[in-house]
Amino acid sequence: MPDVSPDIDLIRSRLLAWYDAHARSLPWRAAVGAPRTEPYRVWLSEVMLQQTTVPHATPYFHAFTTRWPTVSDLAAAEDAEVMGAWAGLGYYARARNLLACARAVAGEHGGVFPDTEAALLALPGVGAYTAAAVASIAFDRAANVVDGNVERVMARLFAVETPVPAARPELKRLASLFVTDERPGDWAQALMDLGATVCRPKSPSCGTCSVASECLGLATGDPARFPMKTKKADRPHRRGAAYVLIDDQGRVAVETRPEKGLLGGMLGLPTSDWATGEPIAAAPVEADWREAGAVEHVFTHFSLTLTVMTARVDADGDYRWMPIEAARAALPTVFAKALDRASVPDLFG
Known part of the structure; x- marks a missing residue:
């Protein structure tokens, strides 16, 4: 970090004035000067x-x-x-x-x-x-509110060379230097707005930034390189199968997933395990299964390919049976993709 330091009071004054003029209008936010x-x-x-x-x-x-x-x-x-x-x-x-x-x-x-x-x-x-x-x-309590936008602003203002995530304690400490009893709620939202609209992850709009004169990252000539990043490990890939069972009323079978684990407690289609190798895909019932292709989905920690299998079956008590559109609206995105891939209304003529 450079020996010089940004002027904390000047940054607060300029950024709050900028926020008064340019605060985003959001459905969960009170207008500047309105009750909280x-x-x-x-x-x-x-x-x-x-x-x-x-x-x-x-x-x-x-x-x-x-x-x-x-x-x-x-x-x-x-x-x-x-x-x-x-x-x-x-x-x-x-x-x-x-x-x-x-x-x-x-x-x-x-x-x-x-x-x-x-x-x-x-x-x-x-x-x-x-x-x-x-x-x-x-x-309107004085609290140090630090999200990804605030981390990025602090990393650039102070030209923090330590890469994240190791830098996060230091970035939080730097953010705390600005927290006072004067308009703490507006200050937190001003920092968030600056990061979201001006001090963007890519192509920051430094020419319109009200605190650019105090930014040590800008002084380096390459503010966009902050915050420094640790190289991410490759995201593992898993495979599995999703089963689209349709009864004689045109309803699809869904089940509640276990409380613990990914998508816990949500409705889902019956599936195999999701494995990094070739999955063991044991169909949930005996039926004339047809393959309808595959869908891709990316979770935070892994990517997934689901082969979609479809069959017409008699309704039984092991599943909850829902109209197609109701199921599509209630299912998590990965299962809604599988349901769409099955092209259910056209599957059986």
């Missing part, structure tokens, strides 16, 4: 945004808040309803944690979110980032 956003909406949006983008999360946020307008409404929902509504947002363990937290707030706190970072952190499924974000944005 209801904590339920802040919490829900932050959980959704942990593994996806604003454009992708926005329709889910609208759907959740229309269907369950308060945290108590969400707490009273059936697990399967919430899991189905979450399909497509990834990391389904977060949907289970979402319900656990909502039920704790409804049952132990009278439907009112606690207003301190420590108390929020004590809620089930709430980690350090979410607790800080809700405390800061919903309650």
Whole structure:
């Protein structure tokens, strides 16, 4: 790191002024100067945004808040309803944690979110980032809110040479230097907006940045190289089979996956194991199986090829039978892909 340091006070002043003029309009965010956003909406949006983008999360946020307008409404929902509504947002363990937290707030706190970072952190499924974000944005508490956008801004402002993830403790420490009791919620959102719209991962818009004069990364002539990255290991590839069973009413068989493991607690198609070698694909029932091709899907830690097998069978009690369109809407993306690949309406003439 260079011997000179950015001017903390100047950066805060300029960035807050920039935020006042250019804050993004988001469905879960109060306008600058308006009363703070209801904590339920802040919490829900932050959980959704942990593994996806604003454009992708926005329709889910609208759907959740229309269907369950308060945290108590969400707490009273059936697990399967919430899991189905979450399909497509990834990391389904977060949907289970979402319900656990909502039920704790409804049952132990009278439907009112606690207003301190420590108390929020004590809620089930709430980690350090979410607790800080809700405390800061919903309650205007001084909290160090550090997401990927903030890490990138800090790495560039201070030209941090240590690659991530090893640099993360230092990036969090640097971010803490800016946290004060003056407009902490706006400060957290200003940093996020800067990272999302100006200090972008690729092609940062340094010419429009209000704090460019203080950026040590820009002074190196190559700000986009920050944060430094550790080379990622190759993502392993797995294979498996998905089975599309259709009964005489044109319904598809689905099952609830085990609570533990990938896509835990979600609806799914019957499948083989997903293995790094050739999978042992034992069909779930005896039938005249037809191969309908394969689908590809990428999870965080591995990629997957699923061979799609289809058959017409008699309905039995081992599965839940759903109309095709209802199943497509309720299934996680990888299984919806398999269902589409099967071209179910045309399979059997």
